[in-house]
Amino acid sequence: METKTSLKEDFEVIMNGNVTSPVGFTAGGLHCGIKRRRLDLGWIYSDVPATAAGVYTLNQFQAPPLLVTKESIAVENKIQALLVNSGVANACTGEQGLTDAYDMQQSFSKKLGIADHYVAVASTGVIGVPLPMDKIKNGIAQSGDLQNQETERFEKAILTTDTCVKNIAVQLEIDGKKITIGGAAKGSGMIHPNMATMLAFVTTDADVAHESLSSALKQVTDRTYNQITVDGDCSTNDMVLVMANGKAQNKPLDENHTAWPKFMEALEYVSKSLAKQIARDGEGATKLLEVQVKGAATERGARQISKAIISSNLVKTAIYGADPNWGRIVCAIGYSEQPIQPDKVNVSLGPIPVVENGLPLHFDEEEATEYLQQENVYIHVDLQQGEEEGTAWGCDLTYDYVKINASYRT
Known part of the structure; x- marks a missing residue:
């Protein structure tokens, strides 16, 4: 059950808030067999296509899922769903890795009945190992089962060496409408953004112009995700992805809107919280x-x-x-x-x-x-x-x- 605590006049932190706190988002996860026992396949879904923006690792060995996701967002600047597997990074896997990333995307889009380019994909885990596509496809087939439709299952399914889930949500008012921003992340080792073996996913029900959302994410990333380190290693798979589905029905936000600074402050707060949670959960860390x-x-x-x-x-x-x-x-x-x-x-x-x-x-x-x-x-x-x-x-x-x-x- 979500409760709110006042942080300041501009926004409130939702206790136990997460990526599905904004209106119109659902999430889930399951064990498809990549890992021995733990959940390893998770997803986020928006009721409607959402304006999307992303930032990605600067490692020159960018993994195929990043290439597929960047390409998908470029079609309409929108995505409606995200599919993430953990345990295998699908990095340094050549043409087969790219084929598998597309296959992963297309299998999930078919399951959801939406266009392929509305699905973003991400992977995290061991480098140089091909995706077990038979297991992933079997997991996709089970993704609609009700027992898998819990946000905490998504938060757990994206973890690797993490010891805990990482989440946050805040709420503010813009144009007389309640706007919510939520987030989830994973990351524990190989952390030295720009970026790290770090995945962060931010959702909001605000209506935000794509160019403004993209600019906002880059600015916020420089001050938050790119300001953490665990071990100085920069990974092949990192991304931060934000989805804004407009379900709050506010007037479209951009830099000219009087409430833009308020939205930016809330977005940065969510990102800073996720970044600090990643840093605190560094592999073996005590402080x-x-x-x-x-x-x-x-x-x-x-x-x-x-x-x-x-x-x-x-x-x-x-x-x-x-x-x-x-x-x-x-x-x-x-x-x-x-x-x-x-x-x-x-x-x-x-x-x-x-x-x-x-x-x-x-x-x-x-x-x-x-x-x-x-x-x-x-x-x-x-x-x-x-x-x-x-x-x-x-x-x-x-x-x-x-x-x-x-x-x-x-």
Whole structure:
């Protein structure tokens, strides 16, 4: 049952909200046999074709599902359904992989009775393994069964090494209409967007112009999904996909609408929540690390410095060991490839200042160690060079990360 909690005047967070909180969306999932026991085939469906936009991994080995999905959206800028399998990535699979991605799309479109290009497809899992199309087609045949029509089943079906589902929904009012934005994501390892082995799906019942939706998604992605890292690896399969079906019946939204900033704020909140959930669920992670950089000359510079810090394995292992080794932080700032003035840099571990104007401060080591033992750790950096700021999210690097990835295929 969904309940709402007030966040601010512009929108409310829906407790237990998800991708089907917006009007007109359903979702489900099942076990088709790609994995031994867990759910491995999931879908989202809109009552009507929805305006769609996507962003995709910059890895040059883009998997066939991404190519098929980009091609499909380009036909009308709309999709009506999404089919995702987990366990096998269908990456580095050549012409057969592309044929299978089309087959996956066409089999689901036939099941739903809609045009092929209204179906987007995504895959995640082991690279270099062909899709078991007989199992996937058998799963598609069962997708209409009522016992499979639960949103949580979709959220579970898209997971790989994740330890939990990731979801969020918010509601706001535009043109006197209630607008809802929901989301689901997966991601735990091989996370270093642009993008990562990360899939994020956002739905809304708002009516949004395609070019504006596409522009909004790219802007939001730069500030959220592209600001997380777990291990510095950039995957072949990542995508963020947003669907806007217009069922809320608001006046079409674009940059000229007075409520556009409100919609953008809500979309960014949903994306930031999903991104942080991915970072916290990093393989083997015990802590969520947030790095906030302010006083930068440019927003891009602030974002790049914050991401350099969370990407540092030395910083990540220090956080795991609760070691207040601030030298690793300033080192990462220094190699971020952003211009800084070292004699102006301030650094704090949570509420504890450790560096002022580039020089060490005396601080209580025991107090700092105790702070770093918390589940949520914040590092604050003030460059004192301007007014811009940026934030990035990551996690600690643990022994369990090595264990998980040493035996990923077995």
